[in-house]
Amino acid sequence: MFRVILICSMLLTTGVWAGELPPIGYVKNITGEATVTTKGDIIRAKVSTPVYQSSVLNTRAQSSMGIILKDATVISLGPETEFAIDEYAYVPAKNKFKLGSRITKGSLNYVSGIIAKLQPDAVTVTTPSGTIGVRGTKFVVKVE
Template sequence: MSSVSNPALKYAFACLCAGLAFADVHAGDTAGTVKTVKGAVHVERAGKSTGVAVGSEIQGRDRIVTGADSSVGITLRDNTQLSAGANSVLDLNKFAFDTTTHDGALDATVRRGSLAVISGKLAKANPDAVRFNTPTSTLGVRGTEFIIEVGDNGEDAR
């Protein structure tokens, strides 16, 4: 009797393949991980608001919101480090990263507050693929570390 013709084995193999396919799709949605949290921080995703903790996953279309006296540190899959300060709103518009080729894109908007950035592999491999926006400007990445500040009225702070 061949093990391939065993119905139980076929079922187990099918379940394993389906599980791996789900894990691979899920991993593609994950843009990064929350590394530090201080105070009230939540993520808005698919019309729902969820509090975050260290270890929470951030996805490529999330809005990250910090409260008064709050901050959050996020490491994206390409090792880009984002630190949002108090009263900040950060929209992660798009994040894609191929761990083999380092191709992809990072497009984020700082609606309010402050964001410190340390560029990762994506910006080093292809700086034109990384863009940060504010209500009044678009920043291309040409350095490895920078800070963006946006006033309460959506105006860039100087």
């Protein structure tokens, strides 16, 4: 028992918990320069860089990046874009679905996946002036 508590507290203090959450998707392509920031860790994105819940994706000028999430949602960012995945739950066996994302600037191409099919109201893209609800579709959005 003591040992279990010790290990738990070690994990907590070293922040291993966060790192052990499985990725919710991967970077599939990159042009130019882009980053994936998760819990303050800024990673220069390359093909196969993992994306986690709470990751913030950034592209520089003349750059772009494409990612695919677990539920087959396909998202690609144009240049000078900031896009975050704030909430993500994809647990079909427990009927648990959520995809809450946010674009603060730039341009985005979005192809909705299984979550939008199974529980459409669980998918939202928040922007500085309004929120987009997604009903099984493809769209593009620009924020200036």
